[in-house]
Amino acid sequence: MFRLIVFSLLMCLPVITRAQIIYSESFVLTPPDSTQPYRGSVSGSFMSQKQKDIFFQLNQRADFAMRIKHASLILANNFDIIRNGNQTVLSGGFAYAKLRRFVERNIMPEYFAQYQWFDIRGLDQRMVLGSNMRFKILHTKTDAFYLATGTMLEYEKWNYNAVPEHRLPVTTSPKEILAPKWNIYASFDHDLTKNILLDAGFYYQTRMLPAFEYTRIANHLRIGWKVNKHIMLSGVIRIIYEYKPIVPVDPWWYRVSNELTYRF
Template sequence: MFKAVAGLNAYNRSAAADDPVNLFGYNLDVNALYYPGEHGYMFISKFDYLKINDSDFLNFGMIHGRVNFLRERKVNYETFIQYSYDNFRGLYPRWIAGGSVRHNFIKSEKFSFLFGVGGMYEFEKWQIPNEDQFVEVSFLKSSNYISLRATLNEFVDFNMVNYYQVGYDKSISGFRHRVSNSTILNTKLTEKFSLTNTFEISYEDKPIVPITKMIYAFKTGLSINF
């Protein structure tokens, strides 16, 4: 299965005749699933860009690859790797690689509930706000999640994933916690087109550099299924 969601924004507006504001932005999500047999292969990518006049206001991207071994069994396994960047917040970049044990607690044609327990290695490079200095860190972390999927009717399906990641940082003699949620409501319009609403939120109790602890985003887009 291949799925793409895209959005585009471009306009010019101004509060003063001599001070125009030009805005250009886009978002693009591309997901692919491949199930040739007892194993599953997943590719997820997200890109968000927003430019105001000549300045890049938002520039975020993420590429994620995952392999699920023995996926039809109640207890199965997976490995993953991820690359991401968030230039507006000063992340250049983040690398993640790890694995987990998944437990299909409930699985049916219209409803599934599962959880995964695992670990990962994480590398990050951050720019200190308003400075030219960078900080590089790497951690071994516990990485766990709960996933809920439900088909509400023949037109609407719901998907929610909650992550909890924690690792010990010797430099602060303490743990760094990260909690995140991704909720997607998909409404089928035709056999190929759907309206996709996505809400994402993430919280880190001890950011590496002094930035906002909680970030969130809401997006609506038209998705194409192949």
């Protein structure tokens, strides 16, 4: 009960994003053959130092999965902020929810919603509602492989803060987009040893009309070391390529990080 209370308090904190795509398959999951009613993880970091101005950095991430009879509810959030004096260098975050039904079957429907922003790249806000059919390709004690495909409705609002000066158009008013999209992802988990875990995900999103334009492709790769039952140290790389960005930002984005996570 104490862990649930702590987690609930952390989930109420402000939330932030890694980029335009949320890496949903990197969240903690409750396996379909597990009798455990819930699982979760919490990680965070804080740094403050005096330079010419006060430099401040805060990161918080939490995710939670709960079995409800034949369904699974997944909640997640993330918050990042970096400030140098009165200037915000980085700000972004997300709130994410997904409901999977009939999780013990080989084919299961899932429904998801998310809200996010990523100031440093110019994404003021992004809202998504969607649904997928998820296919269980492989599930053993040491390996899991899933594929999913579906549709989603996406709203985005972009500014030109991250656009290089030589690419700026004459008019730099914010751009808003509302469009249906196809959504495909694949996820793979593998226990390299008893204490070393690997998980990877591939994500593909594209507008329906015009077909295969304004496409986003992303992947993540994580290798984690279980220090003990509850503590994990991980190294993670996340990459996004965006074909025809809404505003002319750099189409490539990546982040390499390490995480110390408490799992329950």
